[in-house]
Amino acid sequence: MERVAIIGASMTQFGQREEWIRGLLAEAGGACLRDAGVSADAVDHLYVSNMASGEFEGQTGVPNALAHDLSAVPAYTARIDQTSSSGGAGVYAAWQSVASGASEMTLLVGGEKMTHRSTSEATDVIASLTHPVEYKHGLTLPSFAGLTARHYLDTYDAPRESLGKVAVKNHRNGIDNPHAQFRKEVDLDTVLDSPIVADPLRLYDFCPITDGSAALLLCPESVAREYADDYAVITGIGGATDTHVVHERADPTTMGGVVNSAEVAYEMADVGPDDIDVAELHDMFTILEFLQSEDLGFFEKGEGWKAVEEGVTDRDGELPINTSGGLKSKGHPLGASGVAQVYEIYKQVLGDAGPRQVDAETGLACNVGGFGNCVTTAILEGRQ
Amino acid sequence: MERVAIIGASMTQFGQREEWIRGLLAEAGGACLRDAGVSADAVDHLYVSNMASGEFEGQTGVPNALAHDLSAVPAYTARIDQTSSSGGAGVYAAWQSVASGASEMTLLVGGEKMTHRSTSEATDVIASLTHPVEYKHGLTLPSFAGLTARHYLDTYDAPRESLGKVAVKNHRNGIDNPHAQFRKEVDLDTVLDSPIVADPLRLYDFCPITDGSAALLLCPESVAREYADDYAVITGIGGATDTHVVHERADPTTMGGVVNSAEVAYEMADVGPDDIDVAELHDMFTILEFLQSEDLGFFEKGEGWKAVEEGVTDRDGELPINTSGGLKSKGHPLGASGVAQVYEIYKQVLGDAGPRQVDAETGLACNVGGFGNCVTTAILEGRQ
Numbered sequence: 149m150e151r152v153a154i155i156g157a158s159m160t161q162f163g164q165r166e167e168w169i170r171g172l173l174a175e176a177g178g179a180c181l182r183d184a185g186v187s188a189d190a191v192d193h194l195y196v197s198n199m200a201s202g203e204f205e206g207q208t209g210v211p212n213a214l215a216h217d218l219s220a221v222p223a224y225t226a227r228i229d230q231t232s233s234s235g236g237a238g239v240y241a242a243w244q245s246v247a248s249g250a251s252e253m254t255l256l257v258g259g260e261k262m263t264h265r266s267t268s269e270a271t272d273v274i275a276s277l278t279h280p281v282e283y284k285h286g287l288t289l290p291s292f293a294g295l296t297a298r299h300y301l302d303t304y305d306a307p308r309e310s311l312g313k314v315a316v317k318n319h320r321n322g323i324d325n326p327h328a329q330f331r332k333e334v335d336l337d338t339v340l341d342s343p344i345v346a347d348p349l350r351l352y353d354f355c356p357i358t359d360g361s362a363a364l365l366l367c368p369e370s371v372a373r374e375y376a377d378d379y380a381v382i383t384g385i386g387g388a389t390d391t392h393v394v395h396e397r398a399d400p401t402t403m404g405g406v407v408n409s410a411e412v413a414y415e416m417a418d419v420g421p422d423d424i425d426v427a428e429l430h431d432m433f434t435i436l437e438f439l440q441s442e443d444l445g446f447f448e449k450g451e452g453w454k455a456v457e458e459g460v461t462d463r464d465g466e467l468p469i470n471t472s473g474g475l476k477s478k479g480h481p482l483g484a485s486g487v488a489q490v491y492e493i494y495k496q497v498l499g500d501a502g503p504r505q506v507d508a509e510t511g512l513a514c515n516v517g518g519f520g521n522c523v524t525t526a527i528l529e530g531r532q
Numbered sequence: 533m534e535r536v537a538i539i540g541a542s543m544t545q546f547g548q549r550e551e552w553i554r555g556l557l558a559e560a561g562g563a564c565l566r567d568a569g570v571s572a573d574a575v576d577h578l579y580v581s582n583m584a585s586g587e588f589e590g591q592t593g594v595p596n597a598l599a600h601d602l603s604a605v606p607a608y609t610a611r612i613d614q615t616s617s618s619g620g621a622g623v624y625a626a627w628q629s630v631a632s633g634a635s636e637m638t639l640l641v642g643g644e645k646m647t648h649r650s651t652s653e654a655t656d657v658i659a660s661l662t663h664p665v666e667y668k669h670g671l672t673l674p675s676f677a678g679l680t681a682r683h684y685l686d687t688y689d690a691p692r693e694s695l696g697k698v699a700v701k702n703h704r705n706g707i708d709n710p711h712a713q714f715r716k717e718v719d720l721d722t723v724l725d726s727p728i729v730a731d732p733l734r735l736y737d738f739c740p741i742t743d744g745s746a747a748l749l750l751c752p753e754s755v756a757r758e759y760a761d762d763y764a765v766i767t768g769i770g771g772a773t774d775t776h777v778v779h780e781r782a783d784p785t786t787m788g789g790v791v792n793s794a795e796v797a798y799e800m801a802d803v804g805p806d807d808i809d810v811a812e813l814h815d816m817f818t819i820l821e822f823l824q825s826e827d828l829g830f831f832e833k834g835e836g837w838k839a840v841e842e843g844v845t846d847r848d849g850e851l852p853i854n855t856s857g858g859l860k861s862k863g864h865p866l867g868a869s870g871v872a873q874v875y876e877i878y879k880q881v882l883g884d885a886g887p888r889q890v891d892a893e894t895g896l897a898c899n900v901g902g903f904g905n906c907v908t909t910a911i912l913e914g915r916q
Contacts, residue, residue: 208584243632385634
């Protein structure tokens, strides 16, 4: 297995953008190549992670268009879709491309263009990933989140305020992220007084609809020094699914896909949860940050909320989570989010995260599709 | 690089099917596992190649649903889309999954459900892969095929009849394929007298709209004997793009993606065109069989048509092409086609192709997306 290095990374401004998907991907892809100082000629594999360019704007074949826009023809291209975790799946595909020995230089560009559609149109596209029978009964992703949040609060005797504090923390972190959609402090009262979406969760417990793109450039570690003075290594990576029918899960507060993907990633990296210095988790809903932080082994089951209450996951805490601002403040352009998570960890382990910098040698990114339906977990270490 | 074996294969009946995409995928996936005698528990990676389940039937997240239907949870899942060559891209993703060392057992299931939509709705979805400006000027895939066919006939002094003979040959082969959509002899007059679609190409120069699915089971060659007495090895595989804007190509009768993907595949397999005993080419339009057979190096530029005229590519010829019946007779369910091509080559190199069997140790499958926009080429050898 060839060891895989990340030698360049970029992300566009997340938010409401004028560009179509093709423009967003080209912006991030081009910036990533410039960041690494690598010519498009050197790219032999080009992956696009994107859930639904066909549904959102009637354009398919975007990887081929991107190869054109970046002058990367005849590089091999394909689109990787794993619904809301398409970005993480793209990272895994790009890793496989290099680890298999097929590629000497793989560019991954994740992106989604969503804000030109109404919120209900956009959520209808996302909801098409749910089980048709559950959906018919009103079990959309937000309603699953509400039910799970209620169950979590009841089971673990956690205060409603603890969920709100995830939003407060991630918005505070996002202030220092120039690419974030929302760069503003949000206080706990604002979260707790915002309109109910799926009780007990309120508007500020949810991430926004977002346009944006992010990119990574990967090559075998054996040649990484030829391109970069410092780079990150993907020391571990794994993916797993959980049941498509969410009500089949034995414990709704445990995300099997997180547990199983992390197990693979930890074993490959030969590390455990205690070795992780910083993490990006998929806080599409605030409750998901609790579940993931427990299922990744950072905290005992039912104790994730206490870590937030006690400031453990703050930027100056013992295990900072979502230093980027998370999906909550940064935004969630589906195909880009998992790539942008790895972008943040890449910056952190290279000491290049500016005002968001924490003390980190090893970082983890966990990207979740659906309601934990499919998950990828990646572990990075910096090499300087 | 781990050497990758195919230890099982299946395909459903192609044609007009009642099942939705999810049912088609489950049918092929389940049959493939039974073919190999491998339990779903053993599958750690499950890829679905599919272009447009979201656009065709409003259902996304089908890999996760398939993991449920096959009882393959918590296997990692993702969807691979490379438009009409999604199947070949799926083969490449599945190969990378095993070759990288990440997977001990990967199931690939390709499929598409299209016939419930009208022909114009279905072709509108396919046309969304074309360049928006070219499309606006009427340059759809069929019109490119017509223009290219005219140019080919003029440049190489080939008779119109030679194109028709591709259709006649592939329909003749398809009679012996129980999974083919059309199992009927078609004579040359029928082809030549059929309605014009894009001059000089007529209705019988085009493949149909099709529902169907096909699957392959892959593992490291080092453990293949534990599962199968005979198996095929993917000795070479490569992918490449050509320009998204078709009119930018220097020579419209040369498919750069075919040339470049084949170069990688031949080099990896350490063989040349002369070593190929049987091939499945992407005859979405009859003209494409000429172009690919030349760009793969089987025949000199401008001589592909003579090979068909002289019977070289007949089932009893020197280099049989499309023994399965090709897309022309078998049908073209986008995400399944590239997988079904490899299914046919797998059967041929294992001597298991029944009445379609030819004398073959080494076979090649070439899957083409768009108008040669993206291409994968795979080379298989049998191990008995």
